[in-house]
Amino acid sequence: MSHVEQAHPLTEYDDLPIAEVFDRTRHCKEQLGPRLVILGHHYQADEVLQFAHFVGDSLKLAQQAALQEHAEYVVFCGVHFMAESADIVTKPDVQVMLPHLEAGCSMADMASIDQVEAAWPFLTAAAGDARIIPVTYVNSTAPIKAFCGRNGGLCCTSSNAPGVVDWAMSQGEKILFLPDQHLGRNTLCQLGCPMDSIVLYDPAKPHGGLTAKEVAGVKAVLWQGCCDVHMKFSLDQCRRIREQDPACRIIVHPECTWEVFQEADMAGSTEFIIRAIDEAPDGSRWAIGTETHLVDRLAKRHAGRLSVRNLATERSDCPTMALIDPKHLLWVLENLADGHVVNRITVDESIRDDANLALERMLALKPGKPVKG
Ligand code: 13P
Numbered sequence: 001m002s003h004v005e006q007a008h009p010l011t012e013y014d015d016l017p018i019a020e021v022f023d024r025t026r027h028c029k030e031q032l033g034p035r036l037v038i039l040g041h042h043y044q045a046d047e048v049l050q051f052a053h054f055v056g057d058s059l060k061l062a063q064q065a066a067l068q069e070h071a072e073y074v075v076f077c078g079v080h081f082m083a084e085s086a087d088i089v090t091k092p093d094v095q096v097m098l099p100h101l102e103a104g105c106s107m108a109d110m111a112s113i114d115q116v117e118a119a120w121p122f123l124t125a126a127a128g129d130a131r132i133i134p135v136t137y138v139n140s141t142a143p144i145k146a147f148c149g150r151n152g153g154l155c156c157t158s159s160n161a162p163g164v165v166d167w168a169m170s171q172g173e174k175i176l177f178l179p180d181q182h183l184g185r186n187t188l189c190q191l192g193c194p195m196d197s198i199v200l201y202d203p204a205k206p207h208g209g210l211t212a213k214e215v216a217g218v219k220a221v222l223w224q225g226c227c228d229v230h231m232k233f234s235l236d237q238c239r240r241i242r243e244q245d246p247a248c249r250i251i252v253h254p255e256c257t258w259e260v261f262q263e264a265d266m267a268g269s270t271e272f273i274i275r276a277i278d279e280a281p282d283g284s285r286w287a288i289g290t291e292t293h294l295v296d297r298l299a300k301r302h303a304g305r306l307s308v309r310n311l312a313t314e315r316s317d318c319p320t321m322a323l324i325d326p327k328h329l330l331w332v333l334e335n336l337a338d339g340h341v342v343n344r345i346t347v348d349e350s351i352r353d354d355a356n357l358a359l360e361r362m363l364a365l366k367p368g369k370p371v372k373g
């Protein structure tokens with residue numbers, strides 16, 4: 001097997017009619033058979049997801065990756081941190097690929113390992129005898145997952161954040177939650193942590209803009225990161241919906257701000273949102289605060305039974321998820337069928353075990369309650 005790294009398919013794919021792309025993709029899947037597993041996140045377009053063996057939220061896809069006993073190749077139709085997690089939890093001989101190498105996550109990019117390593121001595125010294133447990137949302141780089149594993153902490157997803165934070169609180173007196181301040185705040189407040197027991201660490205400022213006294217006085221330190229896609233949802237939009245249609249239910253992803261989260265009727269992972277809409281009573285009306293591909297899919301699936309709309313007036317696409325398209329997928333699969341592994345995602349050996357520890361601690365926890373349901 002040769003290993004090639006390339007962000008874009010060769011130009012020969014540019015002019016291919018979409019029907020031919022689909023035919024050739026189906027053919028490759030057949031050719032590769034059980035050696036290949038394609039995982040797809042709910043934010044991917046339908047034209048990509050039609051080829052996925054498993055579709056899910058971050059938790060379900062990490063669990064699926066961990067279950068792969070016989071596959072040689074995992075092609076991840078999602079973003080970079082998801083492919084890294086898949087590489088960490090699969091056996092070393094499983095090769096994980098991301099069809100487009102620029103499909104990152106802007107939130108994950110908001111916490112670098114150097115910033116976190118620089119923050120830690122200040123935070124631990126400020127905490128004194130109180131133990132800080134670092135918790136990282138899976139939307140983070142592998143080195144940050146490894147940092148959490150090494151320091152007695154773990155990962156969480158939007159599916160299991162309440163259970164993970166509960167566990168972390170039982171292990172120490174404080175938590176450091178990375179990198180999404182909103183999932184951190186929403187989860188902590190929902191679990192009863194007072195708002196004045198939470199501070200925000202801004203990596204752009206010396207000591208995060210905090211004093212040692214401030215850190216000593218709180219239960220949780222939140223990293224100042226966020227998802228630009230979920231920042232598009234606002235309290236004003238929620239209020240407008242309430243005015244226009246008081247019976248309309250609002251359901252959001254917990255990466256939304258605390259104001260939106262509080263105003264929403266329900267909040268949870270993409271999988272949770274799908275379940276809530278699938279089980280909604282006939283004739284009910286819903287406004288959803290999450291990525292547009294998922295909202296559109298749910299609106300289409302339930303057309304005539306439910307009214308489903310985007311909470312925002314304009315689209316809320318995740319630009320990096322959208323980089324994975326049928327042509328990039330085909331390019332990866334045709335290379336595989338020809339014996340070439342392209343765009344392989346590998347996590348460095350030196351951090352693999354620690355990162356795995358953080359993921360394993362998470363995967364070992366029983367599924368808990370939703371963030372707000
Ligand atoms: P889920 O785990 O809920 O699918 O969320 C992943 C994500 O990136 C949301 O922005």
Ligand code: SF4
Nearest residue numbers: 105106107227229318
């Ligand atoms: Fe990252 Fe936000 Fe895209 Fe999710 S929606 S992958 S958090 S940028």
